[in-house]
Amino acid sequence: MPIGGARRNGTALTERQRIAWLRLIRSDNVGPATFRDLVNHFGSAEAALEALPELSRRGGAGGQFRVASVAAAEREFEAAHRFGAVFVGIGETDYPPALKEIDGAPPLLAMKGNLQAASRPSLGIVGSRNASASGAKFAAMIARDAGAAGYAITSGLARGIDTAAHRASLGTGTIAALAGGLDRPYPPENIGLLQEITAGEGLAISEMPFGWEPRARDFPRRNRLVAGISLGVAIVEAASRSGSLITARYAADFGRLVFAVPGSPLDPRCHGTNDLLKQGAIVTTSTADVLEGLAPLSRDDLFSRLNAREPAVEPAPSGPPATATLGEGGRALVVEALGPTPVEIDDIIRHTGLAASEVHLVLLELDLAGQLCRHGANLVSLAPPQ
Known part of the structure; x- marks a missing residue:
């Protein structure tokens, strides 16, 4: 059986949930x-929407x-429909399985093209x-x-290396991740390439609004x-x-493999890749280096288990909302525990002695009021003064 051949059993959002x-x-x-x-916390997006204004007010929004x-x-859904795209939620079948594992995965992706490309293991x-001619080759x-x-x-539709990678995999399946809306690809000269990708075996994805x-x-x-x-990034x-190098850093943070192609120390285009090799990236001088590294991660049984770990589409609340019991004193304790230096949320819970649900509620209030910065890995800090 080819790698990643098994399909997932996703939970579909209703149209009402998708709007919410x-x-x-x-x-x-x-x-x-x-x-x-x-x-x-609230059990559904609809319930959360009703709570947003009050939460932000308590967090200090002016x-x-x-x-x-x-x-x-509804207008954005109509724009997506006219463009031939769909919105896929994180608990649904066509959501990329490796992406849903990262901290802060986008809850909704706009996708156009061959949706099955998202279910395959990706490089x-x-x-x-x-790029140089030899680098693109x-x-x-x-x-x-x-x-x-x-x-x-998977690549970013940029000029140079990204373009070469997309073009070489048009027939087998390539995924273009966009920085803007699906209808606003960048750079403009790759609009034709994007059309080739979505008309064939490939897929375009974005978490940004249409028109962005x-x-x-x-x-x-x-x-x-x-x-x-991706399971690994070259x-x-x-x-x-x-x-x-930002992509490489994210890949390392997510526990993905990082492959780097060595180059001449006299070529500025190779300084970053050579530095990655010094930091422990996998030396890559042939496709075999990449395939050998990815093989243990993309075995059909392992990738099928990854596919099977579906998050709930609308997770049930872990307990009653803490809004009614949390007083200003408890809220002040959480704010005092925060500062400009990122701190783990679990440390805030231990430091304040408050229930986890109460601490998370205060952090939500501060976040919605623009008073909080999230740094990934469960780290938060106060936002700098405006």
């Missing part, structure tokens, strides 16, 4: 981690809190936008060979998607301050 999920993730100050905590409207969510390939070789071995090739023009700060989120979808030519 989109409204919640599009509301002010609600990111993936906040979305998860809100749904866990102005009116914007909750995304039903009409706005990420990224690198320099101003090597990236294409890895993409072509890994695609033939059953892997979907990508900004500089959106590209690291795109890189995070590439790393999260870096081919990356300068010392390259965005590809």
Whole structure:
């Protein structure tokens, strides 16, 4: 049986739930981690939506809190339909199985193309936008060979290495992660490539709203998607301050394999990859290096178990909401325990002596009011003064 051949048994969102999920993730100050905590605490996105204004007020928000409207969510669904795209939730069958394992995975992805590409084990390939001819050739070789071995090739649709990897895997399946909305691909010269991807065996994905023009700060989120979808990421030519190194860092944080292609120390495009090798990345001089590294992670039995670990679509609340019992004194204890330095939430719970549900509630209030920063790995800090 080919690697990752088994299909998952996902739980489908109802249309009403899908609207509520989109409204919640599009509301002010609600990111993936906040979305998860809100749904866990209140039991559903609909219940969380009703609580948002009061939560943000208690967290110290000054102005009116914007909750995304039903009409706005319906307009985005209509835009997706016209574009030939769908929204897939984290508990559903076509959600990429490796991505759902990361901390703060997007609750909803806009997807267009061959949805089955998302269910296959994936190799990420990224690198320099101003790639050398030999670098682009090597990236294409890895993409072509890994695609033939059953892997979907994931990249960021950028110029250079990304483009070479996508083109070489058009026939076997490639996933393009976008920094903007699905209808706003970047760079413009790759619009034709994106159309080839979605018309064939490939797939385009984005967590951003339709119509969203990508900004500089959106590209690291795109890189995070590439790393999260993939079992391993191959870096081919990356300068010392390259965005590809951000992808490598995310991959390492997620427990993914990092492959790096060595290059001349005289070529600035190779300084970043050579540094990755010094830090322990897997030396990659052939496709065999990549396939041998990925093989233990992509065995059919192991990948099928990964597929089977479905999060609940609407998880039941762990207990009654703590809103009625938490006083200002308890809220002050949580705020006092926070500072500019990231701290583990479990340490806040131990330090304050409050129930976990009460601490999480205060953190939600602060988050929605723009007073909290989340750093991943269960770390939080106070946001710097505006």
